[in-house]
Amino acid sequence: MTPDNIYNEMVYHHHDRSRCVKRNTFVIVTVLLSVALLLTSVGWLATTQDNEGYRNRLENMYLESYHDLLDGVNDIEISLDKLSISTTHAYQVDTLEEIHLKASMLVSSLSRLSVYDQTTSNTTKYLNQVGDYAYYLATRLTRDGDTLTPSEKSSLSSLGEVSTSIGMALREYRDSVQAGEYLLDYSTGGGYADAFDTVDSSIDYPTLIYDGPFSDSRQNKTPLGIVGDVISSEDGLSIATTLLPSRYREELSYRGEMHTLYDSYLYTTPTGDVSVNLTTTGQLISMDIPYEEGSKDLSTRDCVAIASSYLEEIGYKSMREVWCSIYYGTAYINYVYESDGVLIYPDMVKVKVSTSTGEVIGVECISYIFSHTSRDIPRATLDEEEILLSIPDMQNVSSRLCIVPDDDDEVLCYEVYGEIDEYKYFIYYDASTGMEINILKVIDSEDGELLL
Amino acid sequence: MKKIFGIVCILLCTFTTVGGAYLKETVASADTQSVVVYKYGSSGAKVKQIQTLLKNQGFYFSSVDGIYGTLTVNAVKKYQRTYGLTVDGIVGSKTASYMGISLGSSSSNSSFGSSDLYLLAKVVYAEARGEPYSGKVAVAAVVLNRVRSSSFPNTISGVVYQPYAFTAVDDGQINLSPDASAKSAAQDAINGWDPTGGCIYYYNPRTATSKWIRSRPVVTTIGNHTFCL
Numbered sequence: 001m002t003p004d005n006i007y008n009e010m011v012y013h014h015h016d017r018s019r020c021v022k023r024n025t026f027v028i029v030t031v032l033l034s035v036a037l038l039l040t041s042v043g044w045l046a047t048t049q050d051n052e053g054y055r056n057r058l059e060n061m062y063l064e065s066y067h068d069l070l071d072g073v074n075d076i077e078i079s080l081d082k083l084s085i086s087t088t089h090a091y092q093v094d095t096l097e098e099i100h101l102k103a104s105m106l107v108s109s110l111s112r113l114s115v116y117d118q119t120t121s122n123t124t125k126y127l128n129q130v131g132d133y134a135y136y137l138a139t140r141l142t143r144d145g146d147t148l149t150p151s152e153k154s155s156l157s158s159l160g161e162v163s164t165s166i167g168m169a170l171r172e173y174r175d176s177v178q179a180g181e182y183l184l185d186y187s188t189g190g191g192y193a194d195a196f197d198t199v200d201s202s203i204d205y206p207t208l209i210y211d212g213p214f215s216d217s218r219q220n221k222t223p224l225g226i227v228g229d230v231i232s233s234e235d236g237l238s239i240a241t242t243l244l245p246s247r248y249r250e251e252l253s254y255r256g257e258m259h260t261l262y263d264s265y266l267y268t269t270p271t272g273d274v275s276v277n278l279t280t281t282g283q284l285i286s287m288d289i290p291y292e293e294g295s296k297d298l299s300t301r302d303c304v305a306i307a308s309s310y311l312e313e314i315g316y317k318s319m320r321e322v323w324c325s326i327y328y329g330t331a332y333i334n335y336v337y338e339s340d341g342v343l344i345y346p347d348m349v350k351v352k353v354s355t356s357t358g359e360v361i362g363v364e365c366i367s368y369i370f371s372h373t374s375r376d377i378p379r380a381t382l383d384e385e386e387i388l389l390s391i392p393d394m395q396n397v398s399s400r401l402c403i404v405p406d407d408d409d410e411v412l413c414y415e416v417y418g419e420i421d422e423y424k425y426f427i428y429y430d431a432s433t434g435m436e437i438n439i440l441k442v443i444d445s446e447d448g449e450l451l452l
Numbered sequence: 453m454k455k456i457f458g459i460v461c462i463l464l465c466t467f468t469t470v471g472g473a474y475l476k477e478t479v480a481s482a483d484t485q486s487v488v489v490y491k492y493g494s495s496g497a498k499v500k501q502i503q504t505l506l507k508n509q510g511f512y513f514s515s516v517d518g519i520y521g522t523l524t525v526n527a528v529k530k531y532q533r534t535y536g537l538t539v540d541g542i543v544g545s546k547t548a549s550y551m552g553i554s555l556g557s558s559s560s561n562s563s564f565g566s567s568d569l570y571l572l573a574k575v576v577y578a579e580a581r582g583e584p585y586s587g588k589v590a591v592a593a594v595v596l597n598r599v600r601s602s603s604f605p606n607t608i609s610g611v612v613y614q615p616y617a618f619t620a621v622d623d624g625q626i627n628l629s630p631d632a633s634a635k636s637a638a639q640d641a642i643n644g645w646d647p648t649g650g651c652i653y654y655y656n657p658r659t660a661t662s663k664w665i666r667s668r669p670v671v672t673t674i675g676n677h678t679f680c681l
Contacts, residue, residue: 108610115615118664121604260671297517
């Protein structure tokens with residue numbers, strides 16, 4: 001073999017080897033790719049089938065709510081029509097209670113539909129008001145023993161017209177629905193979701209003023225406790241700093257005005273952790289400072305003493321502690337205004353005290369700001385003894401006079417406290433009729449403590 | 453050779469994305485099965501049990517109040533040092549087994565009497581865990597204001613689970629376990645604290661795309677959230 005041949009042989013061998021490697025690589029890549037493709041397809045298929053199943057089950061839940069709504073709106077419409085011709089007390093009360101129940105069920109059906117909350121908010125408001133108004137009327141009829149007045153009937157029938165148009169729009173959709181159409185696809189509007197626009201545009205139903213939580217008067221009530229002249233934000237700042245421990249005073253600054261049912265100034269530290277909110281007349285709405293760990297371990301009694309002297313200092317006189325609960329090293333103490341030995345529950349102020357530092361870390365006066373005013377407290381026409389005769393068999397019974405909120409009104413009550421089988425109850429009896437206004441059961445007795 | 457490496461990389465990526473979807477579920481279910489640890493900020497009956505045990509053995513001298521504060525942390529550290537455990541002040545499965553107490557699963561040890569309060573804490577944690585404390589209370593207050601408003605459902609769960617109402621509920625973050633700060637923010641709101649003055653909406657002005665929400669009257673801004681009526 002010549003040197004030339006040897007060279008050729010080597011080149012040949014080299015080419016042969018590299019071709020071999022190339023072929024192997026090609027095989028490996030092909031196999032890997034096929035395996036990957038196979039796994040991906042299997043995975044994709046499984047996921048698609050799963051998704052299909054999930055989607056159908058979800059859609060069925062939406063459809064259930066949709067049909068509940070359709071039927072329910074129809075029922076309410078019919079009940080409202082019946083009321084307009086009914087003339088007897090018992091039938092009217094029954095029907096009103098039916099409407100109340102139906103409406104609250106429909107509110108939850110509506111809230112389960114797959115649409116943005118702002119789409120349904122007017123319809124929700126309508127249903128809540130129908131139910132609430134029906135409940136108010138049923139209570140009034142039961143109490144007064146009479147029948148619906150012409151003006152109540154006319155309010156009810158204009159509410160009925162709204163039900164008619166919602167129902168019509170929902171039915172129209174049902175009749176036009178195509179195969180493969182999903183309620184899920186109308187989250188931002190269109191399709192059946194347009195039915196909820198009818199409450200916005202087509203009908204203007206009357207403003208409802210009555211004693212109920214969703215009454216239009218309740219949603220726009222004015223704070224009675226705001227008194228005095230509007231002060232400047234700078235004057236507010238100097239009031240705000242006096243409410244805080246000295247270490248935060250320097251850092252506190254004016255953040256701006258807040259406009260809600262009342263106008264207020266907001267003061268915070270740069271991080272926003274410390275905040276004071278005052279009415280523009282300089283009255284405290286709320287104060288908060290961060291919780292810090294300390295070495296103390298204060299009892300309820302210690303915390304109440306700290307909170308009481310703080311309230312006294314910032315100008316809240318005649319406040320009486322009624323309840324204390326401790327969570328995560330924070331004592332929440334509720335105070336109510338006391339006038340002539342009567343507890344005024346609507347005028348409530350809440351104070352937070354850290355059990356480990358003994359510092360007041362929060363105050364909240366919203367209820368007080370809304371309801372505190374000079375009241376003529378009526379005299380109780382029933383004696384305490386008379387009330388105590390009618391109470392159930394309880395241990396450790398005690399009682400006192402108080403004013404409690406009752407819808408838009410306030411009622412003078414005997415607050416009777418007692419224990420049955422380790423459970424603690426508060427029963428509120430109307431001090432002039434002896435009727436039970438409310439019964440409270442203390443649920444988590446481990447966390448809260450009654451301050452009598 | 454480089455090319456092959458590249459192809460294999462791409463293949464691996466495909467595998468992990470496809471497999472990822474299945475894996476996620478497994479990991480999530482493993483999370484909920486995990487044992488509870490007791491640490492700074494915990495509270496409840498189990499903490500009382502830990503404190504009692506530490507007190508009986510001469511590690512803890514304060515009152516048995518069921519609140520895991522600094523004193524409890526120090527006592528646990530002392531206990532761990534004595535028994536040659538990792539000194540971290542946390543009662544996990546190892547420390548607990550030395551103490552002879554069972555920690556149980558997360559679901560059975562909620563210190564909340566009310567499930568509503570816990571649900572509220574979960575919303576706060578999911579929606580506002582990076583916010584200042586008053587921003588957390590504000591989110592809880594918005595939920596409660598919605599419950600009171602006639603334009604929304606009338607229960608906490610109705611408001612929380614209303615479709616599209618809260619991003620963190622729609623994307624599943626609601627299922628994370630709330631921390632102590634979220635729980636006390638929820639507690640504050642239930643006790644009547646409302647830094648928003650009655651707001652029923654809030655949004656992050658940097659990410660909100662809805663024109664409608666931007667048309668609402670703004671009341672205040674706390675941290676990253678703008679609160680409106």
